[in-house]
Amino acid sequence: MDDTRILLAHGNGGRLMRELIADIFARHLGNPLLDTDADAVTLPILDGEPMLTTDGFTVQPLEFPGGNLGSLAVHGVVNDLAVAGADPRYLTLSALIEEGLEVDVLDRLIASFAEAARESGVAVVAGDTKVVRRGEGGGLYLSVAGLGVKRAQAKLAIESIAAGDVVLVSGPVGDHGIAVMLAREQFGLSGELRSDSASVLPLTRAVRDLPGLKFMRDPTRGGLATVAHEIARASGHSVALDQNTVPLRPEVVSVCDMLGYDPYFLACEGRVVAVADASSGGDILSRWRALPEGRAASIIGRIESGSGRVILETGLGGRRVLDELEDDPLPRIC
Amino acid sequence: MDDTRILLAHGNGGRLMRELIADIFARHLGNPLLDTDADAVTLPILDGEPMLTTDGFTVQPLEFPGGNLGSLAVHGVVNDLAVAGADPRYLTLSALIEEGLEVDVLDRLIASFAEAARESGVAVVAGDTKVVRRGEGGGLYLSVAGLGVKRAQAKLAIESIAAGDVVLVSGPVGDHGIAVMLAREQFGLSGELRSDSASVLPLTRAVRDLPGLKFMRDPTRGGLATVAHEIARASGHSVALDQNTVPLRPEVVSVCDMLGYDPYFLACEGRVVAVADASSGGDILSRWRALPEGRAASIIGRIESGSGRVILETGLGGRRVLDELEDDPLPRIC
Numbered sequence: 001m002d003d004t005r006i007l008l009a010h011g012n013g014g015r016l017m018r019e020l021i022a023d024i025f026a027r028h029l030g031n032p033l034l035d036t037d038a039d040a041v042t043l044p045i046l047d048g049e050p051m052l053t054t055d056g057f058t059v060q061p062l063e064f065p066g067g068n069l070g071s072l073a074v075h076g077v078v079n080d081l082a083v084a085g086a087d088p089r090y091l092t093l094s095a096l097i098e099e100g101l102e103v104d105v106l107d108r109l110i111a112s113f114a115e116a117a118r119e120s121g122v123a124v125v126a127g128d129t130k131v132v133r134r135g136e137g138g139g140l141y142l143s144v145a146g147l148g149v150k151r152a153q154a155k156l157a158i159e160s161i162a163a164g165d166v167v168l169v170s171g172p173v174g175d176h177g178i179a180v181m182l183a184r185e186q187f188g189l190s191g192e193l194r195s196d197s198a199s200v201l202p203l204t205r206a207v208r209d210l211p212g213l214k215f216m217r218d219p220t221r222g223g224l225a226t227v228a229h230e231i232a233r234a235s236g237h238s239v240a241l242d243q244n245t246v247p248l249r250p251e252v253v254s255v256c257d258m259l260g261y262d263p264y265f266l267a268c269e270g271r272v273v274a275v276a277d278a279s280s281g282g283d284i285l286s287r288w289r290a291l292p293e294g295r296a297a298s299i300i301g302r303i304e305s306g307s308g309r310v311i312l313e314t315g316l317g318g319r320r321v322l323d324e325l326e327d328d329p330l331p332r333i334c
Numbered sequence: 335m336d337d338t339r340i341l342l343a344h345g346n347g348g349r350l351m352r353e354l355i356a357d358i359f360a361r362h363l364g365n366p367l368l369d370t371d372a373d374a375v376t377l378p379i380l381d382g383e384p385m386l387t388t389d390g391f392t393v394q395p396l397e398f399p400g401g402n403l404g405s406l407a408v409h410g411v412v413n414d415l416a417v418a419g420a421d422p423r424y425l426t427l428s429a430l431i432e433e434g435l436e437v438d439v440l441d442r443l444i445a446s447f448a449e450a451a452r453e454s455g456v457a458v459v460a461g462d463t464k465v466v467r468r469g470e471g472g473g474l475y476l477s478v479a480g481l482g483v484k485r486a487q488a489k490l491a492i493e494s495i496a497a498g499d500v501v502l503v504s505g506p507v508g509d510h511g512i513a514v515m516l517a518r519e520q521f522g523l524s525g526e527l528r529s530d531s532a533s534v535l536p537l538t539r540a541v542r543d544l545p546g547l548k549f550m551r552d553p554t555r556g557g558l559a560t561v562a563h564e565i566a567r568a569s570g571h572s573v574a575l576d577q578n579t580v581p582l583r584p585e586v587v588s589v590c591d592m593l594g595y596d597p598y599f600l601a602c603e604g605r606v607v608a609v610a611d612a613s614s615g616g617d618i619l620s621r622w623r624a625l626p627e628g629r630a631a632s633i634i635g636r637i638e639s640g641s642g643r644v645i646l647e648t649g650l651g652g653r654r655v656l657d658e659l660e661d662d663p664l665p666r667i668c
Contacts, residue, residue: 015660127388128388141464222348
């Protein structure tokens with residue numbers, strides 16, 4: 001029996017499953033609240049309004065420059081709570097493992113999951129593993145739920161966005177999308193570019209007490225342009241982005257030019273888009289720039305009364321409409 | 335474009351994904367707390383200790399007599415909270431969809447998910463969808479997290495089980511395992527047998543105030559024998575099951591005899607195994623038998639001081655050891 005790879009019997013509820021959970025999941029994720037023998041864990045009473053979220057992670061390849069499926073899954077859920085104004089507290093982890101996955105790979109990914117959780121100050125308190133047959137999975141899929149406590153002073157609500165508000169981003173966009181694409185090696189390109197996968201908690205904590213802050217979102221699947229469309233649709237206003245001020249790494253620009261991708265639609269995994277009234281924009285910008293995660297932060301646009309469009313103002317004074325995403329340029333990006 | 339099947343673009347964050355979420359997920363699951371445009375939802379303050387759990391669901395086929403992946407996913411998570419002594423309140427849903435899945439099938443499964451949630455009194459408050467390429471999924475996988483509030487009076491703890499305690503089960507075992515296996519049609523058998531997939535909340539609510547109740551578990555993957563092994567391992571005692579008193583449907587016995595399965599290792603999805611001190615066994619039995627879900631409840635064994643074995647007492651006074659599960663007899667059973 002090949003004991004370096006996952007077998008169907010690792011999912012059967014019996015001895016091999018118990019050993020897999022002990023040797024990998026419990027070993028890395030262990031904390032006083034996690035009880036891998038229990039159906040459900042009891043948590044301390046929360047000191048505020050609970051906030052709940054979930055996300056599934058299918059990134060391919062499972063490991064890429066700047067991160068892997070494990071760290072990405074933590075950052076994705078932590079960031080969903082962070083941009084909603086919460087402090088994340090607890091995570092649950094559902095792992096769907098494909099028969100034949102190397103046990104060493106699983107071990108590395110769950111170790112990264114555990115490390116990212118520790119860095120973000122969250123405890124993994126419940127989990128489940130299932131094994132599916134070869135050809136019925138993509139190596140490993142992780143689904144994570146996050147429970148946090150509301151902390152934002154301001155009421156963050158996309159509907160409160162009004163004409164005249166400003167749009168900010170905390171750093172360069174598209175790094176994750178391009179880093180993962182290059183890691184697939186299907187283009188014969190390689191580079192120094194790393195995914196931006198990271199917790200955005202320092203960024204959201206730095207600004208969430210500002211009364212002029214109206215909305216935050218992490219631009220993952222569909223990128224900055226898709227967040228702009230969500231804002232336009234929910235507010236009924238138009239979003240005008242200034243191409244000159246949207247931070248982009250030169251490597252991202254080159255790859256996009258070469259392969260015909262639009263960087264505004266590429267996923268980020270460690271950035272925040274914020275909308276605030278015009279008088280608060282400078283405050284947010286200076287608080288973000290004071291952080292290592294926000295040095296390249298920028299005011300990138302404004303809300304215009306109009307017909308719910310997303311407009312890119314180009315360098316030469318031109319304006320082009322950014323349509324909503326139709327095709328999927330990069331499946332399994334997150 | 336074939337609009338009857340899921341495309342990769344249904345997972346891209348753009349228009350098709352938005353429409354899929356509106357047309358299927360939000361339409362069936364809608365409730366005042368669910369906000370499909372939000373990163374995380376804010377919940378009312380909980381009136382007690384939070385209990386959290388998660389589970390992944392990969393059953394194949396996606397629809398089977400007595401249930402489907404959608405209803406099974408709700409019952410699985412509701413039951414994990416129920417047997418831990420909680421009232422379930424909120425669910426999150428992460429859906430991993432394989433390219434090519436029929437939209438009608440997805441619609442039926444999510445409709446069943448929603449119906450089962452309503453029946454169990456839980457609200458689905460957060461969700462996420464991802465689409466993976468053909469050959470990288472099994473049609474549809476669902477991962478669900480459940481948040482509940484602790485309600486049990488007794489401290490339910492597997493470690494508190496002692497020699498002399500009695501073991502009960504709320505109904506016949508193995509129905510789910512056999513119903514799903516027959517639905518695969520690979521054996522050319524068919525029958526009237528239906529999965530027992532159901533919420534066990536009425537059963538757990540009926541007995542969770544009894545001080546003599548020590549432990550409850552729903553015998554899913556690995557079945558009754560695997561729960562018995564968990565009890566034996568955690569308590570250090572032996573579990574003796576009486577073959578004459580374990581309820582089994584005749585159809586389950588026939589199929590097991592024919593195909594060489596052991597019904598004690600087959601999954602249930604609507605049963606509760608309970609352990610209680612001997613003086614409380616009768617109370618639990620009469621409360622369960624008064625419910626439609628518990629009419630066939632039975633005291634099926636007892637805890638013996640001993641070496642942590644699971645023993646099946648056969649009809650003729652013999653005793654055979656039930657070993658821990660090694661192979662996986664039925665992958666993707668839940």
